[in-house]
Amino acid sequence: MSAPNKSYDPVEVEALKPEEVERMRDAALAAIAAAADLDALHEAKVAHTGDRSPLALANREIGALPPHAKADAGKRVGQARGAVNQALARRREELEAERDARVLVEEAVDVTLPYDRRPRGARHPLTTLTELIQDTFTAMGYQVAEGPEVEAEWLNFDALNLGPDHPARSMQDTFWVAGPDGSEESGVVLRTHTSPVQARTMLHSEPPIYVVCPGRTFRTDELDATHTPVFGQVEGLAVDEGISFADLKGTLEHFAAAMFGDDLERRWRPSYFPFTEPSAELDLQCFVCRGESVGNPDRPCRTCSSEGWIELGGCGVVNPRVLTACGIDPERYSGFAFGLGLERILMNRSGVEDMRDMVEGDVRFTLPFGMEI
Template sequence: MAMEEIQQQVAAAKEAALTAIENASNVTQLEQLKPDVLGKKSPLRQLMRLLKDLSAEERPAAGALINEAVAEVEQRFESRLTLLRDQELERRLALEKVDVTLPPPHRCAGSLHPLTLTLNEIVRIFVSMGYEVATGPDIETEYHNFDALNILPDHPARDMHDTFFLAPGVILRTHTSPVQIRYMKSHRPPIAIIAPGRVYRVDDVDATHSPVFHQVEGLLVDKHVSFAHLKGTLTEFLHAMFGRDLATRFRPSYFPFTEPSAEVDVQCFICRGKSSECRICKGTGWIEVLGSGMVHPNVLENVGLNPREVSGFAFGLGVERFAMLRYGIPNIRCFYENDIRFLSQFRARV
């Protein structure tokens, strides 16, 4: 293939690309056009394949010619994109222009976020039962987040795939349990606290997961605290939250910081266990809502308490999960999008 033929094809491909760019009438059309004029499979870039048919002396000049054409198309593309964006902005501003001679629009009353509403209700219930609210830092040490809670160095939760590490030994807390550790170090029993707050875990965003979400964890430590106290406390809380006519159940489970441990379920308040097609309980009749257990003796020793003299129970729940159940929200992303159409539905619940 002769150099002249390459030059003709480059000129033709460049002209076709520039014409297509100029004919795009809006940003969407132009962005959809980009793969065809600048992508790896665009006619202009495909000409690079023809270089192998040229002599060694001609290849550098032909390659430079193609690269210059690509650069010109890229420059024209960006210029056209800027122009179209400016035009769309001008049209939008013209449509949204405010006539200052008109009376001001009616101001709608604000409302609390559904997560705030749910958290406030959870806090209200536990405060009415004698609990205090405790808080702690979002940036934590590995010791307070893991070691003091009997989570061993080889536990999967300590892997970088699950935890945000900011520096050696420093992380974004994966639960609000470190608040309990700090509180037990600075206070003596009897202790009855809840620890609400943001927590962080490496997770992909989907309908039920987010890398940032909210938890409420609780702790009670005193002399002669038993599993019966744990069961009575959480049953009372769930009845106050979801209704006193709903049954609860405790299933054996495992958590490093409690022994024995239990998952807590509440009877499905949609189907009451009578529908195999219920989207909430998946036909089981039960909804998992809490993790709980008796505080592990190692945890008590780590904060300077004698497990032979005092005992305690702990529990944890996800605020987003409770809000989704309470309001029938199917997607956790709704909480974070700041969509006024969604948020305004909760105005009457303030």
Template sequence: MITERVHELLSEINQSVIENKEQLEAFRMRFISKKGVVSELFDHLKNVAPEDRRSVGQELNVLKNRVQERFQEFNTQLEESAASSQTSAVDMTLPAVPNQHGSLHPLTIVRRRIIEIFERMGFNVADGPEIETDWYNFSALNFPDNHPAREMQDTFFVRKSNGEVKDDVLLRTHTSNVQVRLMEHKKPPIRSIMPGRVFRNEAISARAHCVFHQVEGLYVDTNVSFKDLKDTLYHFAKEMFDKDSRIRLRPSYFPFTEPSAEIDVSCFICKGSGCNVCKYSGWVEIAGSGMVDPNVLANCGIDPEEYTGFAFGMGIERITMLRYGIRDLRLFTENDVRFLKQFEGA
């Protein structure tokens, strides 16, 4: 009886056709599940005469294996059919999706351009630590002990693990610390620029930020004059902005230079007519500069009787705002993709 039923089921299984998942599930329930016909036949094996139980059991195992094979075949066919239908659903007449090109950050573009201009004038690039000591950030640069820049409202000081402020360790407020390190360890002539990130405790606005980027320059040699400084910055302005750019020098004061001057460039945005970036003056301050103070040279082990030098420092954000007509400095740190995409391919 069981043998005849096995042959009937084998014939049914071999002739089965499965076209969808529902039919496959019905096949599984009928033949493979615990309540399926194959399981029922195994339950009846105990009623078979002992001398026939071995041969009947082998036939049931053949049936069980055949069911599993057919189920796997049907399942594979359905998966391949589904994959094929998905592939064929693609409309080959649609236009191709263009490659999405990334873009450099505008500050990176301008930083590289600044480096390129000064390298052509013979300056090399130097770098230094962002966490600095008071000596390299202030004292060696001729800052008096009571200078406002040393106050906590202007400078980020590093705290100890117990919360106590370490007065001699801070986040650098300018890249002048690299100038000191260069003069300490290298003999003149020195001609270098120092681009990098700096930190000041300032309120964030359209014109200021607590984290920004500077590039400073230093030239120390015999017979370096203020005219060399003026010619260097004038050439830079013409290369960076426009050949018709003008600069002006205003007397100023910095502890580390004497004499000192603020460098203004004619506003690249409004062409001198006045806007919020130039405070409606037609001029934008781009740099502080001057002749290196003899005390600074002496602090760094350079004889001020033999050598002279000039130094300058400018904000990369300010240069970028002028170059691209950007009116709000905060855009550089907000990571707005709509803003950054404007510099694609620049």
């Protein structure tokens, strides 16, 4: 049996001849260069790179060639198509730049003209208040830290010295995230405070630590004039050598003066929190009745329930057990922590008498605060 005669080529395809491929390439390049706008360029693209374009049809003819001739023809057609695609990309950039420059001139808007929309927009006051509080603490050398709102049970409770039997872990206070089987034993909660951010910070940072942690928190409270199930908190944490309760008191006194001025009375009273020892509550004089409703049935005050004071938040010296759980030596370091309610701060700063006004979405509530940034 004789071997195949590879030198004999019985197939000659006109569209694959070098001069024909060059002609198709040059025609495509000329059409692309002549495109005056993006619409014309799109037409040139379809005509010279589409499925029915000359180069695409020539590429299909390669299959008719004998094996030893396919590589040379494929390289020749591939180079031509590549040159066409590169020319398309360059021309598109040029035309888009021309269009953008033309739009800037033809569609210019004078932003100094009076606006014609009613009503004018406004930021929510809790947003601007959060930023103001952050600025106040960063001016004192604190950093801003954030964390997830759906939190691990260990970080929300155990790391903060809230044992398994603590009442704050019951369903009356905490929103538990159901597990895959629908059970409540998922180990995941909607965070009840922003303290887990403090735990995360201590676990991943070395003292000295000075952070402030703003964010939303969730508890199963009834919505009324002074409570809401979804509320904002800003918590602070300082861990360093030699930190004492005096440092905590000085920090919060400075913050209260910056937020409310010196004319609103403040009081400290002892309290209990598992994650701080000793612990205290900071109260502000009721901004509505100024204490005149206390013992006065003729002038009841629904904002403070005629007690004369509104709780601002809790605080205290960080419990050594919390430092140990987060990997910090309590023999060397001490610290303080505090948690303040954003809504309570807004109520006292701006005279908002009912917390429900903050969450109902009525623009008549936000508009008076304007676009303060």
